[in-house]
Amino acid sequence: MTTKKAFSKGIQQQASWQLKDNQVTPEAVFNQRRHIVKALGLGALGASIPGYVQAGIFDLFGDKKPQAQPFVTQGLNFTQPQIYQAQQALTPENKVTRHNNFYEFGTSKSDPFDNAQHFQVKPWTLQIDGLVDNPLTLDADDLTKMFALEERTYRLRCVEAWSMVIPWVGFPLASLLKKAGVKANATHVAFETLFDPEQMPGQKSRLMGGGIHYPYVEGLTIAEAMNDLSLMAVGLYGKTLPPQNGAPIRLVVPWKYGFKSIKSVVRIRVMDKQPPTSWNQLAPHEYGFYANVNPQVDHPRWSQASERSIGEGGLFSAKRIETQMFNGYGEQVAHLYKGLDLTKNY
Numbered sequence: 001m002t003t004k005k006a007f008s009k010g011i012q013q014q015a016s017w018q019l020k021d022n023q024v025t026p027e028a029v030f031n032q033r034r035h036i037v038k039a040l041g042l043g044a045l046g047a048s049i050p051g052y053v054q055a056g057i058f059d060l061f062g063d064k065k066p067q068a069q070p071f072v073t074q075g076l077n078f079t080q081p082q083i084y085q086a087q088q089a090l091t092p093e094n095k096v097t098r099h100n101n102f103y104e105f106g107t108s109k110s111d112p113f114d115n116a117q118h119f120q121v122k123p124w125t126l127q128i129d130g131l132v133d134n135p136l137t138l139d140a141d142d143l144t145k146m147f148a149l150e151e152r153t154y155r156l157r158c159v160e161a162w163s164m165v166i167p168w169v170g171f172p173l174a175s176l177l178k179k180a181g182v183k184a185n186a187t188h189v190a191f192e193t194l195f196d197p198e199q200m201p202g203q204k205s206r207l208m209g210g211g212i213h214y215p216y217v218e219g220l221t222i223a224e225a226m227n228d229l230s231l232m233a234v235g236l237y238g239k240t241l242p243p244q245n246g247a248p249i250r251l252v253v254p255w256k257y258g259f260k261s262i263k264s265v266v267r268i269r270v271m272d273k274q275p276p277t278s279w280n281q282l283a284p285h286e287y288g289f290y291a292n293v294n295p296q297v298d299h300p301r302w303s304q305a306s307e308r309s310i311g312e313g314g315l316f317s318a319k320r321i322e323t324q325m326f327n328g329y330g331e332q333v334a335h336l337y338k339g340l341d342l343t344k345n346y
Contacts, residue, residue, distance in 0.1 A: 071117050071247075073239035078149035078169050086153040091164040093237045095310050100244045101158065102263055103210040104193065104200035111202075112244035119199050119243035126249060130190075130270035133181030143249050144234050146179075147171035151238070152231060154254035156261070157293045157327045162308040168252055169235035174226045182222065182270055189225040190275035191218045191251055192267040212278050218262040219275035219289065220253065223336050229254055229329060232265075255329040257291045288344075290337070295323035297343050 102112040124140040138146065149169050156164045177189070195203060195215035202209035224230060231252040234241060241247040246263025253260050259279050269275075279287035286300050295305045306320040326333055 071119075071242045071244075073235075073242055075239055076144060076149055076169050076235045078151050078235075078238075080151045084150065084152035084154075086165065088165050089311065090153065090167060091310050092312055096164060096166055096236060097242050097244060099164075099310060101160075101258065102244055102246070103212055104202045104214070104216065104264075105244065106202050106208070107210045115201060116243035119247065121243065121248040124248055124266075126266060126268070128176065128180045128268045128270075131183040131186040131272060132177075132270050133183065134179070136176075136180050140248050143232075144240070147175050149234065154229075154231070154252060155327050156252075156254065156258050157307060157323065159257040159259060159287070159291070159299065159304075161299075161302060161304060161306070161323075162310055163321075163323075164310050166236055167238070168231060168233040169238065170231045170233035170249075170252065172228060173230040173232050173251065174228065176232060176268070177225060177270070180270070185272050186222055186270045188222060188271045188274050189220050190267075190269040190271055191220075191262045191265050192269075193217070193262055194264045194266045211282055213281065216262060216278045217275065218251070218260055218277050220260075221274075221336070222270075224253065224333075227333060227336065229332055255293060255326040255333045257293060259287070260291050290340075290342075292333075292337070292342065293323060293327040294325060294342055296325070 098113045099109045100112040101109070102116070105112040105115040122140045124143075126136075126138045126143065128136040128138075149171055151167050151169050153165060153167045156166055173189075193214075193216040194200070197203040197214075203214040206212065220230070231254075233246070233250050233252045234248060236245060241250065243264075246261075246265075249265050250263040251261050251265060260277075274289060277287075277289060279291075280289055293304075298304050304323055307323050309321050324330075
């Protein structure tokens with residue numbers, strides 16, 4: 001490993017899961033609201049409101065959103081293991097930070113940036129408990145200093161059939177769990193997002209938050225959590241995470257649909273049973289616990305065979321690329337699902 005001094009596009013090695021250059025075509029933001037809210041109770045109302053009205057929905061409820069100001073990020077010290085670098089073009093940083101699903105701040109793609117710029121990440125407490133030998137309580141500074149940070153370029157595949165290529169900075173989830181000491185009878189790991197309606201206006205009602213019961217929760221099996229690809233990210237593009245991307249710490253599991261990569265995590269609990277997960281609770285017929293990227297299993301309301309790769313292109317110049325099984329990470333993770341019928345584990 002070498003210490004990174006500047007961003008480099010030159011790659012010496014290419015892992016088996018990496019896309020070739022010609023498989024990634026820069027294109028416009030697939031700026032559509034998540035279709036799920038159209039079919040869910042109160043959430044459907046928010047999805048049916050025209051964009052220019054929905055952008056100000058918080059004002060309708062007496063919560064005038066503050067004028068967006070640039071969120072101050074800080075540079076991070078990290079290494080750049082060659083095995084986790086990719087040849088494909090990175091998604092432009094301004095797209096990564098302004099095209100987000102983070103319903104705690106609103107249901108349109110621009111809401112998280114617009115409504116999160118006054119989000120406070122200090123003080124912050126991350127609790128690791130449950131079936132562990134050494135429960136941990138970490139503060140915001142611990143998150144960037146306790147473990148050696150690495151930059152890893154991963155594909156992010158959204159269940160809405162758009163994708164990005166993002167240079168995350170973080171540390172393996174396995175390192176954190178090993179420090180806590182996972183007990184032998186543990187089978188799953190549960191994650192929980194901060195619940196703070198004053199800072200996260202989407203949490204004030206199911207209407208404003210896409211129909212989700214908050215706080216947002218997610219989960220992995222122990223085997224998934226201990227896999228080397230599972231990353232606790234504290235930054236992107238060499239800097240600390242902005243709030244709309246999950247500051248100060250989030251999970252990244254690149255072989256699963258993006259909603260599994262829970263943001264702004266405050267608790268990690270090791271368990272001996274499968275934990276509930278937010279989207280599975282909301283629409284179990286559409287969002288399973290595993291949620292592995294699988295081009296052969298369509299969402300009930302749209303195809304997953306291809307995706308829109310977000311890049312520099314204009315709105316009408318976008319081209320689609322084929323979606324890969326496990327988002328291209330099958331060599332590293334397919335063994336985790338041996339014996340399972342993946343057509344039933346959407």
